[in-house]
Amino acid sequence: MVVPPILKDLFRIKKLDVSLGVIVGLLLISIFGSILYRVNPLAISGPPEQPPSKDFPLGTDSWGRDLLALLLAGIRNSLYIGVTAALISLSIGVITGVISGFKGGVTDSSLMLITDVVLVSPSILIMMLVAAYLKERNPIFVSLIIGVTSWPWVARAMRSQIMSLKSRDFMYMSRMAGLSDMKIIIEDLLPNMASYTFMAFVLLMSGGMIAEAGLSMIGLGVTKGLSLGIILYWAQILESVRRGMWWWFGPPGACLVALAASLLLMSTALDEYFSPRLKGG
Amino acid sequence: MNPFVRFLARRIAFLITTFIVFLLVIFALPRAIPGNPLATLLAQIFQQFQANPDLVRTVEKKLMEEFGFGKPLHIQFYEFVGRLFRGDLGMSVAFYPRKVADLVFVYLPWSLGLLIPATLVSWVIGNLLGALAAYKRKKAVDNALLPVFLTLSQTPYYWLAMILLYIFAVSFRIFPLSGAYSTLRMPSLTLSFILDMLYHYILPFFSIVLGAIGGWAIGMRSMVIYELGADYVSYSDSLGLPDGKVLRYVFKNSMLPQVTGLALNLGTVLGGALITELVFSYPGTGYLVFRALSTLDYPMIQGTFILLISTLLLANFIVDLVYAYIDPRIRTGYVGE
Numbered sequence: 001m002v003v004p005p006i007l008k009d010l011f012r013i014k015k016l017d018v019s020l021g022v023i024v025g026l027l028l029i030s031i032f033g034s035i036l037y038r039v040n041p042l043a044i045s046g047p048p049e050q051p052p053s054k055d056f057p058l059g060t061d062s063w064g065r066d067l068l069a070l071l072l073a074g075i076r077n078s079l080y081i082g083v084t085a086a087l088i089s090l091s092i093g094v095i096t097g098v099i100s101g102f103k104g105g106v107t108d109s110s111l112m113l114i115t116d117v118v119l120v121s122p123s124i125l126i127m128m129l130v131a132a133y134l135k136e137r138n139p140i141f142v143s144l145i146i147g148v149t150s151w152p153w154v155a156r157a158m159r160s161q162i163m164s165l166k167s168r169d170f171m172y173m174s175r176m177a178g179l180s181d182m183k184i185i186i187e188d189l190l191p192n193m194a195s196y197t198f199m200a201f202v203l204l205m206s207g208g209m210i211a212e213a214g215l216s217m218i219g220l221g222v223t224k225g226l227s228l229g230i231i232l233y234w235a236q237i238l239e240s241v242r243r244g245m246w247w248w249f250g251p252p253g254a255c256l257v258a259l260a261a262s263l264l265l266m267s268t269a270l271d272e273y274f275s276p277r278l279k280g281g
Numbered sequence: 282m283n284p285f286v287r288f289l290a291r292r293i294a295f296l297i298t299t300f301i302v303f304l305l306v307i308f309a310l311p312r313a314i315p316g317n318p319l320a321t322l323l324a325q326i327f328q329q330f331q332a333n334p335d336l337v338r339t340v341e342k343k344l345m346e347e348f349g350f351g352k353p354l355h356i357q358f359y360e361f362v363g364r365l366f367r368g369d370l371g372m373s374v375a376f377y378p379r380k381v382a383d384l385v386f387v388y389l390p391w392s393l394g395l396l397i398p399a400t401l402v403s404w405v406i407g408n409l410l411g412a413l414a415a416y417k418r419k420k421a422v423d424n425a426l427l428p429v430f431l432t433l434s435q436t437p438y439y440w441l442a443m444i445l446l447y448i449f450a451v452s453f454r455i456f457p458l459s460g461a462y463s464t465l466r467m468p469s470l471t472l473s474f475i476l477d478m479l480y481h482y483i484l485p486f487f488s489i490v491l492g493a494i495g496g497w498a499i500g501m502r503s504m505v506i507y508e509l510g511a512d513y514v515s516y517s518d519s520l521g522l523p524d525g526k527v528l529r530y531v532f533k534n535s536m537l538p539q540v541t542g543l544a545l546n547l548g549t550v551l552g553g554a555l556i557t558e559l560v561f562s563y564p565g566t567g568y569l570v571f572r573a574l575s576t577l578d579y580p581m582i583q584g585t586f587i588l589l590i591s592t593l594l595l596a597n598f599i600v601d602l603v604y605a606y607i608d609p610r611i612r613t614g615y616v617g618e
Contacts, residue, residue, distance in 0.1 A: 117299050122548020122593045129307070129586045132574055133314045135321060210437060217439055217556045218567075219574050232440065236559060241443045242458055244451050253440035260435035268431070 015269035019262035026259060030075040033068075041069035041226060052247050059247035062238045070231055071251050078209050078228040078256065081143050085208030086201050088147025090154060094197060097158025098185060101166065112159070119152035124214055131220035139222050146211045154200045161193050195274045199267045206263035213256055228252040288605050296598045303590060307583060308361050311348065322577045326374065340377060347371045347580055370584030375576040381584035384569060389588070391461055392565035395482070396554045399489035400547070406490070407497025408539055412532055414498065415505035423502075430502070433495030438553040442488035442560040449484060456484050459562035485561045489554055500542055504535035537608055544600035548593050 010016055039045055048064040050056050058067040100111040127145050131137060165171065165188075174184050190197075209228075215221050216229030217236060235241070235249040323341055330336045347364075348357075364371070370381035414426040450456045462468065462478050508514065508531045517527045555567030562568070566585060573581035 113298070116295065117302050119545065120299055120594065120597050121303060122551060122590060124549055124552030125586060125590055125593070126306075128552070128570070128574075129582070130310060132579075132582050133310050206435060210435065213437060214439075214552060214556055217437075217559070218571055232443075236439075236443075241446050241560070242451060244447070246447055249440070249443045249447075253437070253443065257432060257436045257440070261432045264431055264435055265428075 010273065013269050013273060015265050016273075019266040019269065022258055022262040023266075026075055026255060027079060030072050030079075033072040034076070037068060037072065039066045039069040041065065041073045045069075049243075049245060051245075058251055059245070061234060061240075061245075061248055067231075067247060067251070070226060071228075071255065074226050074228045074231050074252055075255055075259075077139065077222075077226055078212060079259070081139050081146070081212045081222075081227060082205040082209035082259075084140065084143035085146035085150070085211070086204035088143060089149075089151035089204050089208075090197065090201050092148065093151035093154025093200065094158050096151070096155040098162055098189065100155065101159040101162030102181065102185060102189070108159075111155075115152045115155045118149065119156070121149075123149035124211060127211060127215055128218060128220055131215055135223075137221065137223045139225065139227075142212060142215065142222055143208070145215075146208050150204060150207055150211070154204070157196070157200065158193065161196055162189060165189055165192055195270065199270050199274075202263050202267040202270075206260040209256065209263075210260055228256045232256075285605065289602070292598060292601050292605075296594060299594055300591070303594070304362065304365070304587075305358075307587060308358055311579060311583075312354075312357075322374065322579060325577060340374065343372055344374070344580070365587065370587065371580035373573075373578055373581045375572055375578040375581060381581050384581070385566065385585055385588050388564060388566050388569045391563060392551075392554065392558065392567065395485055395489065395558070395563065395565060396551060399486050399554070400493065400543075400550050403490040403493035404497050404539075404543055407494040408501045408536065410494065411498035411501025412505050412535065415502040415509065416528065418502075418506060426498070427502070430495040430498040433491060434499055436492055436495070437556070438489050438492035439556040439560050441492045442485065442557045445484050445488055446560060457481050461564050481561075485557060485563055488557055488560075489550070492553065493550060496546070497539065497542070501535060501539055504538055505531055508535050537604065540600060540604045540607070544597045544604075547596055547600075551589065551593060 042065065044064040045066045046056055046060050046064050048060060048062050050060040050064075052059045056066055056068070058071060061067055061070070096111055096115060100108045100115075126149050130145050131142070134141060171184070171188060174188050179187070212221065212227055213229030213232060216227060216233045219233065221227060221230050221233060229252075231252040232249060235245070235252075240246075240248040323344070326340055327337055330340070352360075368382055370385070373379050373381050373384055376384060410426065411430070414423045414430070417423045446456075446458070450458045457463070457480060461481050462474065463481075466474055466477060468474065511534075514527060514531060517530070555565070555570060557563075558565040558567030559571055566589065570582070570585055572578070573585065
């Protein structure tokens with residue numbers, strides 16, 4: 001198999017290797033961990049409030065549920081919500097940004113007005129407000145709430161990318177060749193924005209995971225099921241900190257921070273790779 | 282027309298537009314969601330006050346009146362806005378018969394007292410550290426600081442709060458476990474009460490400051506690195522200007538986007554701070570929101586969020602004005618749009 005030179009180049013970046021290692025590592029641990037460690041996370045499997053021991057590697061919570069099993073499932077679900085939320089806001093952001101930048105004129109100004117209104121509104125508060133009215137919140141709902149409030153900066157960034165691409169020579173060529181708008185967007189513009197779009201996705205994903213945890217902490221997370229935020233929420237309402245149960249609130253928070261920070265590190269590394277000015281001489 | 286006045290007019294128009302859009306959303310939410318959320322609340326009230334049917338009927342009537350279901354939509358909206366401008370945010374259900382507005386004004390000062398100093402302090406420290414890291418990039422200082430910034434910027438304040446609380450109040454009993462002042466004290470303006478308040482203030486304050494520093498520092502670091510590559514820097518260098526002077530220019534130019542960043546991130550900081558209050562059982566708006574959410578106190582939820590979001594929009598507007606004032610391009614009218 002031939003490895004494309006760009007991949008070889010990318011893998012030479014240490015920051016990228018580290019961040020990819022953490023994310024893929026935690027994902028694999030979560031998947032294979034749940035297969036190998038066959039304990040039902042939501043069932044009572046031991047005495048309550050046990051510190052880590054041989055039988056319970058990460059201890060148990062106030063109901064006697066196994067915290068390692070909870071953590072393994074939580075990582076997966078948090079990643080899932082992060083990815084879906086990121087895909088939702090990325091689609092809204094890219095579509096708005098591309099149309100706005102490409103069409104210009106009234107379309108542009110009205111789309112950008114909407115974008116600015118959403119941009120200044122405090123997204124986490126809007127998320128809480130919307131979530132408060134939903135009695136049942138499944139992971140998709142939660143992702144949707146996060147997704148529809150966090151796209152504006154993507155739209156703005158995409159718009160300026162398109163604006164700068166629009167004045168390049170190859171665009172005039174395509175226009176002269178009589179290609180349709182749609183074809184120009186798909187064949188000329190989007191491939192040129194692939195790296196940028198991926199960076200936006202990575203940032204949205206870490207933002208989405210953190211937003212999910214925040215929503216859960218205030219009691220507005222998924223109503224059925226688990227996530228890292230939900231474990232933290234239980235730890236919070238049952239006073240795990242004041243009662244010294246570090247094994248309850250510690251690991252889920254640490255996993256969340258490790259995942260989110262790795263995603264940010266990944267986008268930083270890609271940013272430096274694709275825009276050399278940031279690397280600095 | 283004076284460019285500053287024109288800028289001001291545009292920003293005010295935008296503020297009003299945003300506010301109207303936002304009122305429409307708040308108004309539409311409880312009405313658009315299928316399976317009237319108020320029904321759940323009513324059922325709950327009914328259970329809670331079973332022994333007192335008169336009270337149930339009063340609360341029910343009050344709720345129906347406030348949300349005005351049943352009347353035509355435009356009249357509902359008109360009444361909703363009318364009440365809002367009279368400062369009437371309705372009656373709380375969980376704290377019946379206290380008014381939402383009164384309750385928020387008891388709890389809001391605690392939140393603001395925590396949020397505003399913490400945000401400003403973290404913004405200043407973060408910017409300074411970010412500039413330092415950028416200036417020393419490729420050196421040990423930057424290599425050590427950057428991972429710390431990256432991690433801190435992705436650490437939720439409330440988790441940091443849990444860790445700090447565990448270390449400094451549970452393991453080593455240096456700081457108090459909860460609250461904004463000792464339970465036995467009555468708030469008063471005496472020195473001993475203020476000292477007691479500060480003693481309770483330290484952990485929540487540092488949770489927010491530490492958590493927020495990373496984000497500002499990363500932003501500032503990339504701005505400064507970007508500026509250092511600009512033509513005017515190489516030009517000044519070639520003229521032989523002292524490093525300090527060039528750095529001052531760079532710092533000034535990099536600060537401007539950070540001011541906008543402050544405005545745009547206020548909401549996120551506030552959201553995080555509200556949850557941090559929960560960890561410390563700090564008697565701020567976060568506690569109020571949490572209580573309201575767990576009791577489905579919709580008038581309270583709606584009222585608190587209206588106040589919080591309006592405050593943020595206003596703060597955003599003020600930061601915009603400050604930005605216009607300190608950016609000479611807007612102040613003197615050189616606006617190349």
